[in-house]
Amino acid sequence: MRLAVMLALHALKGLRSRVQRGARAGCQLVDGAEQGARARKKKKIFGRLDTERADQWVGVVGLEIHAQICSNSKLFSSSRVQFAAPPNSLVSFFDASLPGTLPVLNRRCVEAAVMTGLALNCTINRKSLFDRKHYFYADLPAGYQITQQRLPIAVNGILTYQLQVDKKHDQLKTQTVRIKQIQLEQDSGKSLHDDNRNQTLIDLNRAGIGLMELVMEPDMCCGEEAAAAVQELQLILQVLGTSQANMSEGQLRVDANISVHRPGEPYGVRAEVKNINSARFLAKAIDYEIKRQTEILENGGIVLNETRAFDFKLGCTTPMRDKEGKQDYRFMPEPNLPPLILFDAKSLPANMNPQQVVNIDLIQERLPELPRVTRKRLVEQYRILPEHSFTLLNEDGLKDFFQNVVKVTQADPRKVIGWVINDLLGHLKQENLTVHQSPISPSALAELLDLLERAIISSPAAKQVFQELWKGEGKTPTQILEEKNLGLIQDRKHLEQICQNVIEEHQEQVEGIKKGNKKILNKLIGLVKMETKGRADPVMIKTILEEKLF
Numbered sequence: 001m002r003l004a005v006m007l008a009l010h011a012l013k014g015l016r017s018r019v020q021r022g023a024r025a026g027c028q029l030v031d032g033a034e035q036g037a038r039a040r041k042k043k044k045i046f047g048r049l050d051t052e053r054a055d056q057w058v059g060v061v062g063l064e065i066h067a068q069i070c071s072n073s074k075l076f077s078s079s080r081v082q083f084a085a086p087p088n089s090l091v092s093f094f095d096a097s098l099p100g101t102l103p104v105l106n107r108r109c110v111e112a113a114v115m116t117g118l119a120l121n122c123t124i125n126r127k128s129l130f131d132r133k134h135y136f137y138a139d140l141p142a143g144y145q146i147t148q149q150r151l152p153i154a155v156n157g158i159l160t161y162q163l164q165v166d167k168k169h170d171q172l173k174t175q176t177v178r179i180k181q182i183q184l185e186q187d188s189g190k191s192l193h194d195d196n197r198n199q200t201l202i203d204l205n206r207a208g209i210g211l212m213e214l215v216m217e218p219d220m221c222c223g224e225e226a227a228a229a230v231q232e233l234q235l236i237l238q239v240l241g242t243s244q245a246n247m248s249e250g251q252l253r254v255d256a257n258i259s260v261h262r263p264g265e266p267y268g269v270r271a272e273v274k275n276i277n278s279a280r281f282l283a284k285a286i287d288y289e290i291k292r293q294t295e296i297l298e299n300g301g302i303v304l305n306e307t308r309a310f311d312f313k314l315g316c317t318t319p320m321r322d323k324e325g326k327q328d329y330r331f332m333p334e335p336n337l338p339p340l341i342l343f344d345a346k347s348l349p350a351n352m353n354p355q356q357v358v359n360i361d362l363i364q365e366r367l368p369e370l371p372r373v374t375r376k377r378l379v380e381q382y383r384i385l386p387e388h389s390f391t392l393l394n395e396d397g398l399k400d401f402f403q404n405v406v407k408v409t410q411a412d413p414r415k416v417i418g419w420v421i422n423d424l425l426g427h428l429k430q431e432n433l434t435v436h437q438s439p440i441s442p443s444a445l446a447e448l449l450d451l452l453e454r455a456i457i458s459s460p461a462a463k464q465v466f467q468e469l470w471k472g473e474g475k476t477p478t479q480i481l482e483e484k485n486l487g488l489i490q491d492r493k494h495l496e497q498i499c500q501n502v503i504e505e506h507q508e509q510v511e512g513i514k515k516g517n518k519k520i521l522n523k524l525i526g527l528v529k530m531e532t533k534g535r536a537d538p539v540m541i542k543t544i545l546e547e548k549l550f
């Protein structure tokens with residue numbers, strides 16, 4: 001095994017120097033992209049291209065997505081699954097591929113793949129098979145990965161997602177992408193490159209963790225569509241609990257296949273950009289590739305069927321390793337795993353222990369409400385805008401926060417949503433906090449909104465109370481209101497007196513108003529607001545001032 005690792009390290013060095021060479025080649029393209037950006041008004045795709053001709057090419061995008069299955073143990077061994085554990089602390093003999101060890105299939109991983117398949121409208125194969133896919137890499141000690149190449153667990157699904165029309169927040173269009181298949185497979189280990197010591201270290205904690213590979217048909221045409229589809233998938237997996245799908249922690253990794261062609265003509269040769277770990281980078285990598293390939297074809301060149309990497313610092317893709325001639329994975333059936341057989345209520349044999357089998361019908365019954373349905377329900381139930389329903393679901397915990405406020409406040413949900421999204425979420429983002437870390441509880445916000453609703457407080461004063469609540473000192477909105485004397489001035493006589501004082505002190509402005517310049521009235525209203533520290537109802541101030549001036 002030591003020899004294999006040494007050989008692998010040698011291979012890695014060669015690979016990395018090719019990547020570095022590629023990075024330099026890629027930089028030249030960035031210059032092209034910058035020129036293109038400057039000349040964007042005149043020419044859409046790079047500076048040198050004829051806009052109309054470039055527009056005849058359209059992008060074709062197909063994604064392969066690896067989602068780490070949410071399970072306590074690995075796909076074929078009982079080693080624990082844990083993020084950021086000390087290197088090589090979660091490795092069984094099987095994970096390290098010691099001879100004589102055998103795989104034992106993790107039922108939880110199978111159930112997760114079935115549930116994901118059902119949520120994506122796939123056909124679940126009652127019988128699926130495991131295969132060995134061979135390739136040589138230091139962090140793959142067996143020299144092969146167990147996957148499902150011939151007969152995967154789920155096929156022929158559909159993912160429905162929505163995206164904005166022309167970047168307009170309030171207009172959404174619904175699109176679908178076909179899911180070709182979902183296959184169960186093992187993750188590899190991790191190679192950690194130490195450039196200072198010029199060595200590569202292997203961590204096998206990740207080796208053997210269960211993955212679902214979702215292969216999409218090439219139904220998308222640009223980065224924006226792919227990013228929207230991935231974000232929707234991410235939410236679905238999280239709602240199902242089948243993957244945490246956190247892209248920055250590597251639980252959801254995307255390979256983007258991109259080609260360009262002229263409509264009506266066959267698809268072009270695809271390049272594959274590997275291992276993208278953010279939706280934003282995915283969109284950028286795809287759009288970059290479409291421009292790069294369009295430029296090559298317009299200049300009479302050919303697009304190579306190659307694997308590329310996205311350099312997020314340079315914003316470009318660079319070649320990784322050649323896929324010309326297609327890498328031979330030498331697929332073969334996995335001899336140590338029998339076919340995986342799934343049952344439903346009808347096919348379940350009478351003498352079978354239900355604990356020993358996976359029953360598709362039981363999983364179907366446990367399917368939770370999917371994000372698209374939840375968003376629709378939120379819009380109908382609370383009459384909020386569709387784009388707000390997206391925000392509620394995209395931020396972990398925000399939907400529950402909103403609903404908990406709505407449950408106990410008298411305020412209209414459409415008012416609540418404004419406070420939750422603009423004020424609460426705005427503050428959370430500013431301070432890089434999650435909803436669960438919010439210093440303001442749903443009940444405190446509900447109480448504040450009730451004070452507003454019952455006209456005990458003005459809206460500017462409510463903002464002040466919000467700021468105080470944000471300090472997290474445990475005071476209730478009513479306590480803050482009393483301590484800071486922020487209650488609305490109810491006494492009309494008192495307010496009339498304040499207005500009178502402002503009028504007397506600002507005779508010049510009063511003259512202007514009387515001459516017909518009504519804009520100055522807003523200045524006086526502002527002065528009264530200042531005088532009352534936001535504690536007066538702006539409508540009442542305006543009425544009183546108008547009564548006194550006209």
Ligand SMILES: Nc1ncnc2c1ncn2[C@@H]1O[C@H](COP(=O)(O)OP(=O)(O)OP(=O)(O)O)[C@@H](O)[C@H]1O
Pocket residue numbers: 060061062063064215216217218219255257258259267268269270272
């Ligand atoms: N002409 C094309 N342009 C863009 N994408 C394509 C094109 N043809 C196929 N694709 C996409 O390429 C992907 C092929 O994935 P698949 O897993 O079948 O094979 P692979 O990429 O060769 O193998 P590997 O799993 O080793 O990466 C699919 O997502 C498919 O939609």
Ligand SMILES: [Mg+2]
Pocket residue numbers: 064213215
């Ligand atoms: Mg694949």
Ligand SMILES: [Mg+2]
Pocket residue numbers: 064255272
């Ligand atoms: Mg691929």
